[in-house]
Amino acid sequence: MSDIFHITGPLLRLIDPETGHRLAMRALAAGLVPAGRAFSDDALGVSLWGIDFPNPIGTAAGFDKNAEAVDAALRLGFGFVEIGTVTPRPQPGNPKPRLFRLPEDQAVINRMGFNNEGLDVVLRRLARRRRRGIVGVNVGKNRDAEDALADYVTGVRAAAPLADFLVLNVSSPNTPGLRGLQRRSELSRLLEAALAARNETAEQPGRPPLLVKIAPDLSEDELKDIAVTCRETGIDGIIATNTTITRPEGLRGTDVGQDGGLSGQPLFELSTRILGDLYRLTEGKVPLIGVGGVSNGEQAYAKIRAGASLVQLYSAMVYHGPGLANRINRELASLLRRDGFSKISEAVGDAHR
Numbered sequence: 001m002s003d004i005f006h007i008t009g010p011l012l013r014l015i016d017p018e019t020g021h022r023l024a025m026r027a028l029a030a031g032l033v034p035a036g037r038a039f040s041d042d043a044l045g046v047s048l049w050g051i052d053f054p055n056p057i058g059t060a061a062g063f064d065k066n067a068e069a070v071d072a073a074l075r076l077g078f079g080f081v082e083i084g085t086v087t088p089r090p091q092p093g094n095p096k097p098r099l100f101r102l103p104e105d106q107a108v109i110n111r112m113g114f115n116n117e118g119l120d121v122v123l124r125r126l127a128r129r130r131r132r133g134i135v136g137v138n139v140g141k142n143r144d145a146e147d148a149l150a151d152y153v154t155g156v157r158a159a160a161p162l163a164d165f166l167v168l169n170v171s172s173p174n175t176p177g178l179r180g181l182q183r184r185s186e187l188s189r190l191l192e193a194a195l196a197a198r199n200e201t202a203e204q205p206g207r208p209p210l211l212v213k214i215a216p217d218l219s220e221d222e223l224k225d226i227a228v229t230c231r232e233t234g235i236d237g238i239i240a241t242n243t244t245i246t247r248p249e250g251l252r253g254t255d256v257g258q259d260g261g262l263s264g265q266p267l268f269e270l271s272t273r274i275l276g277d278l279y280r281l282t283e284g285k286v287p288l289i290g291v292g293g294v295s296n297g298e299q300a301y302a303k304i305r306a307g308a309s310l311v312q313l314y315s316a317m318v319y320h321g322p323g324l325a326n327r328i329n330r331e332l333a334s335l336l337r338r339d340g341f342s343k344i345s346e347a348v349g350d351a352h353r
């Protein structure tokens with residue numbers, strides 16, 4: 001194959017992961033990654049929140065924190081992208097090195113700590129593009145924020161006019177105290193404040209749906225609380241899951257001992273279980289986005305059958321390159337046909353029936 005990732009992929013893996021990712025993003029943004037034709041199939045379309053997604057496979061947050069390669073990612077065949085996490089003010093994130101590949105495990109560990117250019121710069125960049133394709137904005141709080149809620153509200157207000165959907169990230173393990181926002185009383189306050197801010201920004205229709213992204217490291221009780229809180233507040237959807245602070249047995253990568261969140265293959269089972277639990281706990285009434293360890297059509301299909309209406313990925317791009325979205329979509333379309341489904345929505349939650 002003649003695309004640049006296949007030539008440079010092995011080379012990229014010799015240099016440090018963060019530089020590699022930056023180079024890959026630059027190449028993408030500069031149009032140096034020939035995209036070919038995006039695979040398209042009517043069976044893959046998903047209608048959700050009044051938005052028509054051409055296919056259910058999106059990029060997960062962190063892949064393009066600063067909205068530098070949005071159109072390039074869409075050209076690679078992704079049905080949507082999610083930029084961010086963006087914080088109100090720019091911040092450098094944690095000291096390097098903070099990104100580690102575990103190739104033996106097809107996994108990644110990161111402790112980036114929300115390095116990003118801040119709302120002003122990122123949203124200005126987003127505003128400059130022609131609005132085509134579906135783009136979500138994931139917002140978070142600055143590390144030194146005194147009022148976490150105020151940071152989320154600022155993010156929602158600023159991003160709502162430009163976002164097709166909004167995500168509150170309360171599940172990154174690399175910002176101290178962040179995951180505490182998943183506790184019932186705090187989550188409820190946060191969701192209510194963020195929903196009110198979102199509702200002020202636009203008339204319905206035209207209001208971007210507001211989602212919350214959760215961690216995989218939650219007990220059954222904590223998950224129950226989240227499900228109840230999401231139903232009570234009327235949040236539009238849940239993204240499950242972020243990276244895990246656990247280290248499943250059998251990991252072989254030399255960097256397994258690094259602090260941070262683990263993603264990629266070893267996260268697949270855990271995150272799919274949480275997704276399925278959440279589908280059950282919300283009785284299939286809250287739209288879910290499944291993310292964690294997806295690298296092929298079968299795994300994307302498993303997320304959908306567990307309850308996901310849409311699927312995202314990041315880590316597998318590191319190991320499989322830019323043709324991945326098209327490949328997954330092609331495989332997914334044939335799995336749907338094999339099982340007699342004519343569209344994605346028919347397969348959502350099928351594992352529970």
Ligand SMILES: Cc1cc2nc3c(=O)[nH]c(=O)nc-3n(C[C@H](O)[C@H](O)[C@H](O)COP(=O)(O)O)c2cc1C
Binds near residue numbers: 062065267291
């Ligand atoms: C390097 C890196 C940076 C990430 N940054 C963010 C982030 O800023 N915000 C967020 O919500 N998730 C972030 N994530 C988590 C991913 O969006 C995703 O939830 C997780 O990696 C699991 O998916 P995967 O196994 O396909 O990578 C990041 C993941 C990685 C690997």
